[in-house]
Amino acid sequence: MPKERTHALSDVLDRLEKSTHDDSITVQEVxxxxxxxxxxxxxxxFALISTSPASAIPGITTVVAGITFILVVQMIFGRDSVWLPSFITRRRMSTExxxxxxxxLRKPIAFxxxxxxxxxxxxxxxPWLFLPLLLILGLTLFMPFMEVIPTSGSIASAVIALFAAGLLTRDGALVVFSLIVLLAVPVAVWYFGFGG
Structure with a gap:
């Protein structure tokens, strides 16, 4: 496996950190x-942001759900470049x-x-990729409602992060694992949110 693939996730964090400046940055800058x-x-x-302490930013789970939904739809239809509506790209996030x-995220990512x-x-x-993409698409539709259940949005975002990490590192096993976890998310959210 090429060396650059083994550090693909850390490289993404490096580039994200490089984009930070002033008191806040926009989604477009990212x-x-x-x-x-x-x-x-x-x-x-964006999935990692929603699983980290940055998830304390109000409405971040809903924003991540919206961005992921649009990205997945474009991936399904084979679009070559990312497009996001201006009301999302103009949204600002606290640099701090x-x-x-x-x-x-540095230590868990490195591990x-x-x-x-x-x-x-x-x-x-x-066609194998369609199944996780469609399931993640369905998950994003429920994520805005997860704002009312503590940590549930972070769990959903973590599953999306696993899937994206599998794509970045070309690790099909991780993609399959994320699919298994994704199928368990509704059960976990229901149990901890309503059943416990």
């Missing part, structure tokens, strides 16, 4: 830093909270990267 063709990188970044989130490698890559191509 897109420009990561690249308009980087669907997986953008999906990973974002940097705290990035710092918090996870040790186990990732290119394998089962056929799961990263059509």
């Amino acid at each position: 897109i420009e830093e990561l690249g308009h063709k980087s669907f997986a990188s953008l999906m990973l970044v 909270k974002l940097c705290k989130g990035i710092a918090w 996870v990267e040790r186990f990732l490698k290119a394998r089962l890559t056929f799961f990263l191509h059509r």
Whole structure:
């Protein structure tokens, strides 16, 4: 496996941190830093933001759900470059909270990267890729409602982050794992939110 793939996730954090300046940054600035063709990188970044302490930003779960929904739809239809509506790209995020989130993610990301490698890559191509994409699409529709259940939005975002990490590192096994976890999310949210 090429060396750059083993640190693909840390590289995304580095580029995200590089984009921070002043008191806040816009979603558009993040897109420009990561690249308009980087669907997986953008999906990973926004999902990680929603799982980190930066998730304290009001409404971030809903924003992440909206961004992920639009990215997944474009991936399903084979679009080459990312497009997001202006009301999302103009949204600003606190640089301080974002940097705290990035710092918090460094160690777990570095740990996870040790186990990732290119394998089962056929799961990263059509038609196999359609199943996780469609399931994530469905998940994003429920994420805004998860704002009222503590940590549930972060759990959903973590699943999306796993899927995106699998795409970035060409690790089909991680994509399959994210699919299994994704199927368990509704049960977990119901149990901890209503059943416990």
